[in-house]
Amino acid sequence: MSHVYERVALIGLGLIAGSMGLAMKAHGLAGEVVGTARSKDTRDVAVGLGLCDRVTETAAEAAKDADLVVLAVPVGAMGAIAAEIAPHLKPGATVTDVGSVKKHVVEAVSPHLPDTVHFVPGHPLAGTEHSGPHAGFATLFENRWCLLITDAGCEAGAVANLRALWEGMGANVEEMDADHHDLVLAVTSHTPHLIAYTMVGVADDLRRVTDSEVIKYSAAGFRDFTRIAASDPTMWRDVFLTNKEATLEILGRFTEELFALQRAIRTGDGEQLFDYFTRTRAIRRGIIEAGQDTEAPDFGRGTSRK
Amino acid sequence: MSHVYERVALIGLGLIAGSMGLAMKAHGLAGEVVGTARSKDTRDVAVGLGLCDRVTETAAEAAKDADLVVLAVPVGAMGAIAAEIAPHLKPGATVTDVGSVKKHVVEAVSPHLPDTVHFVPGHPLAGTEHSGPHAGFATLFENRWCLLITDAGCEAGAVANLRALWEGMGANVEEMDADHHDLVLAVTSHTPHLIAYTMVGVADDLRRVTDSEVIKYSAAGFRDFTRIAASDPTMWRDVFLTNKEATLEILGRFTEELFALQRAIRTGDGEQLFDYFTRTRAIRRGIIEAGQDTEAPDFGRGTSRK
Ligand SMILES: NC(=O)c1ccc[n+]([C@@H]2O[C@H](COP(=O)([O-])OP(=O)(O)OC[C@H]3O[C@@H](n4cnc5c(N)ncnc54)[C@H](OP(=O)(O)O)[C@@H]3O)[C@@H](O)[C@H]2O)c1
Ligand SMILES: NC(=O)c1ccc[n+]([C@@H]2O[C@H](COP(=O)([O-])OP(=O)(O)OC[C@H]3O[C@@H](n4cnc5c(N)ncnc54)[C@H](OP(=O)(O)O)[C@@H]3O)[C@@H](O)[C@H]2O)c1
Known part of the structure; x- marks a missing residue:
């Protein structure tokens, strides 16, 4: 070329x-x-x-x-x-x-x-x-x-x-345009990163209580958060300081929904939980159909199928 | 055998x-x-x-x-x-x-x-x-x-x-013992799953605003949440209904920390963000050293290094 x-x-x-x-x-x-x-x-x-x-x-x-x-x-x-x-x-x-x-x-x-x-x-x-x-x-x-x-x-x-x-x-x-970019990325990247950092921070606090078990048994979901939360601190500090508005907007929606689910857990509302978890599956199918991820289970990571 | x-x-x-x-x-x-x-x-x-x-x-x-x-x-x-x-x-x-x-x-x-x-x-x-x-x-x-x-x-x-x-x-x-199991799993698995479901739910709402861009541009972090949130709704409904106490306990800690970070973003406290993001890196190293995940970037998924 x-x-x-x-x-x-x-x-x-x-x-x-x-x-x-x-x-x-x-x-x-x-x-x-x-x-x-x-x-x-x-x-x-x-x-x-x-x-x-x-x-x-x-x-x-x-x-x-x-x-x-x-x-x-x-x-x-x-x-x-x-x-x-x-x-x-x-x-x-x-x-x-x-x-x-x-x-x-x-x-x-x-x-x-x-x-x-x-x-x-x-x-x-x-x-x-x-x-x-x-x-x-x-x-x-x-x-x-x-x-x-x-x-x-x-x-x-x-x-x-x-x-x-x-x-x-x-x-x-x-x-x-720039505004639209910042909103879309707040959803697909910035807020997920903040949430992952937070969850890893919580686990880190608890690590002192549960010895190293949080690390040992991390494969059940938490591990994927730690990967996301292993990214460069300087880069991410700057992202949150400079995409403040969109990140705070999406975070607001996130906590609203989280509180609704938390309430469903507290009151034992299984139907609401089931419906929510069913709805979110559709978006995963969309991502696989759009070629943005592999359908191989567990990212094809770890032990291979025989 | x-x-x-x-x-x-x-x-x-x-x-x-x-x-x-x-x-x-x-x-x-x-x-x-x-x-x-x-x-x-x-x-x-x-x-x-x-x-x-x-x-x-x-x-x-x-x-x-x-x-x-x-x-x-x-x-x-x-x-x-x-x-x-x-x-x-x-x-x-x-x-x-x-x-x-x-x-x-x-x-x-x-x-x-x-x-x-x-x-x-x-x-x-x-x-x-x-x-x-x-x-x-x-x-x-x-x-x-x-x-x-x-x-x-x-x-x-x-x-x-x-x-x-x-x-x-x-x-x-x-x-x-059973109590200890339920607390450790609330940290390593149950709460991360609830958070992932929530983030995917938020994106699903926004999908209507941003057309299908949330799916199209999901590779930047969100995609990993959708995998976690693609698990069976019945199984997860039952998990949250039956491990209510520990999940709510960890969720409480999570929102506490999230609010602290949210506040740091709002007030522009870069130092707090940087320190938090640095601390959470250590736990990732622990997980890799414990053999619980691959160090290959991006789970070794997608395009291969040449
Ligand atoms: N990492 C990702 O996943 C990703 C994806 C898309 C876009 N981005 C964006 O791409 C940009 C670079 O990210 P990266 O992942 O390539 O970062 P990186 O690997 O950490 O490299 C950053 C580079 O910038 C230099 N640098 C850092 N702070 C500086 C400063 N204050 N003044 C001058 N130079 C400085 C560093 O120099 P030294 O090595 O000498 O310190 C280094 O060469 C960022 O804006 C980031 O938001 C990152
Ligand atoms: N999936 C995981 O990542 C994972 C990991 C560790 C432990 N677990 C646990 O393992 C257990 C099974 O999970 P799984 O992933 O194997 O689930 P699965 O693939 O959905 O299979 C569940 C099985 O249970 C049967 N079943 C469902 N509801 C039933 C009911 N009310 N009465 C009688 N049978 C019923 C289903 O029968 P039909 O097919 O006929 O509907 C199916 O054969 C769950 O307790 C889960 O918490 C799951």
């Missing part, structure tokens, strides 16, 4: 940027990939693993002469990076990001950027509970969604190129 | 009993396995799949002459089955169950059983989100825990045989 961009700059070299670097290389999507990260450690590891062709010490240097600049740092750090790179951006360049929250990023980044560049925020719905430069792999985005935030002001050519890049890395691209 | 029991009766022929039937056959643990289920459909399927050697129409018939009787029906149905089979039990036989709640089962079953039989309740911590006779497989219990509820009154020989059976099917056996 011919290059989509001559030079790409990756600002941040963790799970997402590292995977992008490897995927771009695997599919020949960029002429050169320049990377940078806050710490020398990460920059050294990135070079060793071939996440990019070369690293620079500062974001400004990396951004210089780049046709595409990818902000791949925690959401709360995007604004400062944008301010740093703004004076060095090449006219006609595209700036994008991969942050998990979009309205805040638009508000934090846009004011810094000159009119001569195109800003097209993005969010690949792909990730694992691991982070850092060692966590990246070239196939992370295959068959996953990447959401691009576009509005009437977006230059069509800039959007088309960014779309081509993500499609080249195996992703399916959709466009939507 | 020589038979642990000459004749085993499986009352109920769903995921758990079906897997036991297949595992006993695979390892030659029983001379004959007789099964029964409520519906003719299930009994016919069970014979077709070889989950047991033969089926009977009633639980009473199945239990007759059995050396081990396994109650593998929803927790709320155990008492009635115990009453039905009690007059037909062979003196010296062992009765066990596989219910997910133990105190209630002890209270519902024990009063019906004659003094001439041994009652040793059990709970294999193994399962998937699928149910019914088609869901069973012989390796379900391999490397999983099976908890036996024992007290001073238990006959040592009866416990030893039941332990040998579970170990023969690949499980690791531990003994504990």
Whole structure:
């Protein structure tokens, strides 16, 4: 495939940027990939693993002469990076990001950027509970969604190129606006993560009471929460601080429903419980039919069928 | 291996009993396995799949002459089955169950059983989100825990045989008392399931607002909740109705912590969020070290690393 961009700059070299670097290389999507990260450690590891062709010490240097600049740092750090790179951006360049929250990023980044560049925020719905430069792999985005935030002001050519890049890395691209993105993600990702963190926190308190039994017997459901709650604390702190409104809205609905079920348990209302548990099964079928998960029991994990 | 029991009766022929039937056959643990289920459909399927050697129409018939009787029906149905089979039990036989709640089962079953039989309740911590006779497989219990509820009154020989059976099917056996079991499982299984059901219910409401996007973009965390919340509604209704006290206790702690985090989000207390999310990571490491889950990212599901 011919290059989509001559030079790409990756600002941040963790799970997402590292995977992008490897995927771009695997599919020949960029002429050169320049990377940078806050710490020398990460920059050294990135070079060793071939996440990019070369690293620079500062974001400004990396951004210089780049046709595409990818902000791949925690959401709360995007604004400062944008301010740093703004004076060095090449006219006609595209700036994008991969942050998990979009309205805040638009508000934090846009004011810094000159009119001569195109800003097209993005969010690949792909990730694992691991982070850092060692966590990246070239196939992370295959068959996953990447959401691009576009509005009437977006230059069509800039959007088309960014779309081509993500499609080249195996992703399916959709466009939507930032508010809508933040609400949908509050449901599918942010609130579930907060809930998982909370449940794991409760278990951690109880661990002192029940010795290590909570760990030992975790396979019965709790284990899946711990995976979700093993994700990077900085990333998630920033997500909740910056998608406050939508998260609190969904959390409100969640506690309302939880209290209704709690009441059904307390009063012994088996019918209400049964009906609720039946209704929620349908959405699982939808997810499997939409190809978003395997139907194999228990994620196909653990002992294999014979 | 020589038979642990000459004749085993499986009352109920769903995921758990079906897997036991297949595992006993695979390892030659029983001379004959007789099964029964409520519906003719299930009994016919069970014979077709070889989950047991033969089926009977009633639980009473199945239990007759059995050396081990396994109650593998929803927790709320155990008492009635115990009453039905009690007059037909062979003196010296062992009765066990596989219910997910133990105190209630002890209270519902024990009063019906004659003094001439041994009652040793059990709970294999193994399962998937699928149910019914088609869901069973012989390796379900391999490397999983099976908890036996024992007290001073238990006959040592009866416990030893039941332990040998579970170990023969690949499980690791531990003994504990019923109250303790119900508290630990409220943390590791029952409350996580209720929370997952609730989150899926909230998303289901919102699905109408966001079209099918909640399903489409579910891979970001929510998907894992839907798997947990796809389990059998009857089974889970019974679990919550019969482990009411412990579930409500843990739910109370959960909402307390959730409110504290919600408040931290509202007030923008990033430090509290960060600290909480850091603390919960440790328990994940414990689970991986204890061999209770794979460290492979995203459960090793989806696209493979190259
Ligand atoms: N992980 C996921 O599942 C996922 C999925 C989709 C989108 N995202 C989004 O993608 C972005 C990156 O996530 P990730 O998982 O790739 O994170 P990561 O693996 O933790 O990597 C983060 C990178 O950002 C750098 N960085 C951190 N804080 C910084 C700061 N204050 N200033 C400058 N650089 C900083 C880090 O540098 P050092 O290594 O030198 O510290 C590291 O290279 C986040 O906005 C996140 O919301 C994540
Ligand atoms: N699934 C899990 O993950 C899991 C894990 C550990 C323990 N358990 C426990 O194991 C037990 C069985 O669960 P399972 O997953 O094997 O369930 P399942 O696949 O749904 O099978 C249940 C069996 O019980 C029969 N049954 C249902 N209601 C009955 C009633 N009122 N009277 C008589 N028979 C009835 C059913 O007969 P028909 O097919 O004819 O309706 C079926 O054969 C439950 O107590 C559950 O708490 C489950």
